[in-house]
Amino acid sequence: MSIEPRTLFAKLWDQHLVARLNGEDLIAIDRIFLHERTGSVALRSLAAADRRVLDPHRVFAVTDHIVDTKAGRTGTLVPGGDVFLTATREETRAAGIRLFDVDDRDQGIVHVISPELAIVLPGTTLVCPDSHTCSQGAFGALAWGIGSTEAEHAMATGTLRLPRPMATRVSFEGALPSGVTAKDMALTLIARYGAGGGQGHAIEFAGAAVRGLDLEGRLTLCNMATEFGAMSAFIAPDDLVFSYLEGRRYAPSGAAWRAALAVWAGLKSDEGAVFDREIRIDASVIAPMVSWGTSPQSTIGIDALVPRQPESGLDVQGFAQAIAYMGVEPGTRIDDLAIDAAFIGSCTNGRIADLRRAAALVKGRKVAPGVHALVVPGSSAVRRAAEAEGLDQLFRDAGFEWRMSGCSLCFYAGGEGFAPGSRVISSTNRNFEGRQGPGIRTHIASPETVAASAIAGRIADPRALVQ
Amino acid sequence: MSAFPPVPRVEGIAAPLLRDNVDTDAIIPSREIKGVGKTGLAGGLFAGWRYTAPGTRDPDPDFVLNQPRYAHAPVLLAGENFGCGSSREHAVWALHEYGVRAILAPSFAPIFRGNCIRNGIIPVVIDMAVVRAIAAADMVVVVDLLAQRIEAGESHHAFEIDEEAKAMLAEGLDGIDLTLRHHPAIAVFHAADRLARPWIYLRQEP
Ligand code: SF4
Numbered sequence: 001m002s003i004e005p006r007t008l009f010a011k012l013w014d015q016h017l018v019a020r021l022n023g024e025d026l027i028a029i030d031r032i033f034l035h036e037r038t039g040s041v042a043l044r045s046l047a048a049a050d051r052r053v054l055d056p057h058r059v060f061a062v063t064d065h066i067v068d069t070k071a072g073r074t075g076t077l078v079p080g081g082d083v084f085l086t087a088t089r090e091e092t093r094a095a096g097i098r099l100f101d102v103d104d105r106d107q108g109i110v111h112v113i114s115p116e117l118a119i120v121l122p123g124t125t126l127v128c129p130d131s132h133t134c135s136q137g138a139f140g141a142l143a144w145g146i147g148s149t150e151a152e153h154a155m156a157t158g159t160l161r162l163p164r165p166m167a168t169r170v171s172f173e174g175a176l177p178s179g180v181t182a183k184d185m186a187l188t189l190i191a192r193y194g195a196g197g198g199q200g201h202a203i204e205f206a207g208a209a210v211r212g213l214d215l216e217g218r219l220t221l222c223n224m225a226t227e228f229g230a231m232s233a234f235i236a237p238d239d240l241v242f243s244y245l246e247g248r249r250y251a252p253s254g255a256a257w258r259a260a261l262a263v264w265a266g267l268k269s270d271e272g273a274v275f276d277r278e279i280r281i282d283a284s285v286i287a288p289m290v291s292w293g294t295s296p297q298s299t300i301g302i303d304a305l306v307p308r309q310p311e312s313g314l315d316v317q318g319f320a321q322a323i324a325y326m327g328v329e330p331g332t333r334i335d336d337l338a339i340d341a342a343f344i345g346s347c348t349n350g351r352i353a354d355l356r357r358a359a360a361l362v363k364g365r366k367v368a369p370g371v372h373a374l375v376v377p378g379s380s381a382v383r384r385a386a387e388a389e390g391l392d393q394l395f396r397d398a399g400f401e402w403r404m405s406g407c408s409l410c411f412y413a414g415g416e417g418f419a420p421g422s423r424v425i426s427s428t429n430r431n432f433e434g435r436q437g438p439g440i441r442t443h444i445a446s447p448e449t450v451a452a453s454a455i456a457g458r459i460a461d462p463r464a465l466v467q
Numbered sequence: 468m469s470a471f472p473p474v475p476r477v478e479g480i481a482a483p484l485l486r487d488n489v490d491t492d493a494i495i496p497s498r499e500i501k502g503v504g505k506t507g508l509a510g511g512l513f514a515g516w517r518y519t520a521p522g523t524r525d526p527d528p529d530f531v532l533n534q535p536r537y538a539h540a541p542v543l544l545a546g547e548n549f550g551c552g553s554s555r556e557h558a559v560w561a562l563h564e565y566g567v568r569a570i571l572a573p574s575f576a577p578i579f580r581g582n583c584i585r586n587g588i589i590p591v592v593i594d595m596a597v598v599r600a601i602a603a604a605d606m607v608v609v610v611d612l613l614a615q616r617i618e619a620g621e622s623h624h625a626f627e628i629d630e631e632a633k634a635m636l637a638e639g640l641d642g643i644d645l646t647l648r649h650h651p652a653i654a655v656f657h658a659a660d661r662l663a664r665p666w667i668y669l670r671q672e673p
Binding site: 018019021022023024026028030037038040041044045049051055057058080083084087121123124129130131145146147148149150152153156157158159161162163194195196199200226227229230231250251252256257259260263295297315317318321411412413414430432433434435438439 | 485486487488490492493496497498500501502503504505515521546547548551552553554555556559574576577578581582585586629630631634642643645646647649652653656657660663664665666667668669670
């Protein structure tokens with residue numbers, strides 16, 4: 001009997017298949033993560049309906065979205081934001097769910113601390129009412145974002161019902177040029193195929209340039225899959241993943257670790273497995289990317305011109321509105337634009353390797369006069385590691401603010417924000433209208449590009465600073 | 468238990484918002500999310516576009532829903548990838564509270580689509596050409612979920628929707644109730660999986 005070669009996606013899905021329903025599958029959920037902004041309402045609603053969390057030991061929660069990131073913080077700067085923190089505390093306590101709160105040494109952005117604590121493991125299904133949950137696919141898990149009502153469903157039943165997505169493989173072949181990063185790979189994919197280009201698909205990232213990424217780079221790449229419209233994204237786990245996880249808080253140990261490793265070794269697409277769609281990209285020609293508009297697909301190489309007409313897939317009205325909102329001139333160089341602020345952080349690019357690479361570029365240099373530059377570590381553990389290496393001092397000496405961990409200015413919730421009208425270069429994932437505050441113009445890019453731009457005072461090519 | 472009012476059929480004016488990639492930050496900015504609940508959100512719907520200045524409730528006459536004929540339109544006409552971005556279900560709760568019961572678009576972002584189905588808004592996937600034609604006709608339309616058909620005057624357009632989604636929307640079914648009927652299958656799965664992958668089942672809080 002011959003066994004049909006299977007994709008990694010099929011292995012992950014079939015492992016968790018509980019029942020086939022009418023056009024949907026019932027999928028077992030191994031881990032649920034909640035944050036205060038969307039998790040609190042799920043917990044409240046579940047309790048109000050008098051429903052029980054099936055297995056609270058597999059549910060975790062964190063306060064990351066609206067927590068203050070200034071030194072000496074106690075809570076949130078968002079007016080009225082306390083209710084989200086209070087509800088999260090009360091409901092997690094009542095349900096017996098482990099909460100990593102503001103003052104916990106393990107606090108941080110959900111998608112940063114989940115791998116740090118080995119809550120995500122290869123081969124697990126992990127959901128969170130947060131769209132960037134797909135980041136965690138970098139560990140060979142099937143991880144995806146859901147709504148709050150779905151989070152209630154997952155907590156109450158241990159499952160989710162959903163249509164089986166199709167399987168795409170995106171292969172980045174060749175070697176990435178120096179000064180070019182996982183962020184630029186993701187933005188290249190989205191610029192080429194559109195912000196909805198991955199709809200209906202679960203994506204396996206593969207190819208030499210992906211295997212060559214460190215774990216932080218893999219997390220960055222998978223993080224951006226939701227900006228591609230994909231259900232999720234993942235990378236076959238390898239020794240880098242296994243040795244990172246070994247000995248961490250919620251990882252198995254002893255005989256269980258060895259048993260897990262034996263299972264995880266099979267988590268890859270078989271030779272000859274057939275995908276519903278294959279995309280190949282030559283990584284060796286990718287340039288540092290920066291967005292000019294208000295969708296992650298409106299992104300160009302740093303030495304390119306702002307387009308004169310809508311890229312395919314963007315409507316004329318939307319193009320005009322994006323040009324007007326961003327205050328950019330069609331046909332001009334993007335790297336001529338002066339910036340007011342520079343932000344390094346977020347679940348996309350707030351990990352230790354991101355901070356190291358950015359710090360190397362700012363070392364011995366100064367942030368341009370008038371530019372508000374800040375670094376927000378993705379987790380408290382990242383912050384401690386960076387401080388132990390002296391990165392905080394490098395950033396401070398250059399004129400950056402150094403913060404506590406959290407989502408911070410990645411999005412605007414009504415509390416702290418950038419100065420009105422600011423043009424911001426940001427290592428985050430979304431350049432939507434108003435994402436970082438009403439009227440704020442966000443250009444997304446890699447942490448290197450953000451660092452180089454902060455120094456130059458305008459959008460700048462990091463390759464000029466890379467030795 | 469009914470999760471929301473069933474929507475077997477929706478009839479009313481269709482408001483055109485034909486931009487592509489309308490994200491959930493645009494549908495409801497985070498600053499408009501003020502409580503730990505699913506209500507009190509309609510005022511913040513499209514706040515960045517609907518009002519002249521942030522924090523105010525001063526209507527911008529240029530925004531489609533501020534034109535009297537489209538106020539509280541039960542049907543929204545939209546472009547590609549509607550509802551992309553943040554998973555915040557508040558976007559759907561705000562739309563529902565405002566009165567929207569069906570959205571016609573060539574494609575939806577997946578999390579947003581799922582949220583619609585859990586809350587009584589029909590996400591109708593239909594060609595952009597049809598969306599544009601309905602917008603141009605500027606009229607009352609019928610979205611007949613049971614017949615999987617849109618009626619716009621003399622013209623009718625069929626649409627596809629999977630059976631689970633259709634049943635949930637048409638009957639206002641609660642997903643948790645439905646799934647708990649499969650409790651035996653879930654228990655069988657967990658029993659076998661505990662043996663195959665014991666490391667998944669954390670017992671003690673270390
Ligand atoms: S850092 Fe930004 S994108 Fe990431 S989880 Fe926080 S708010 Fe969302």
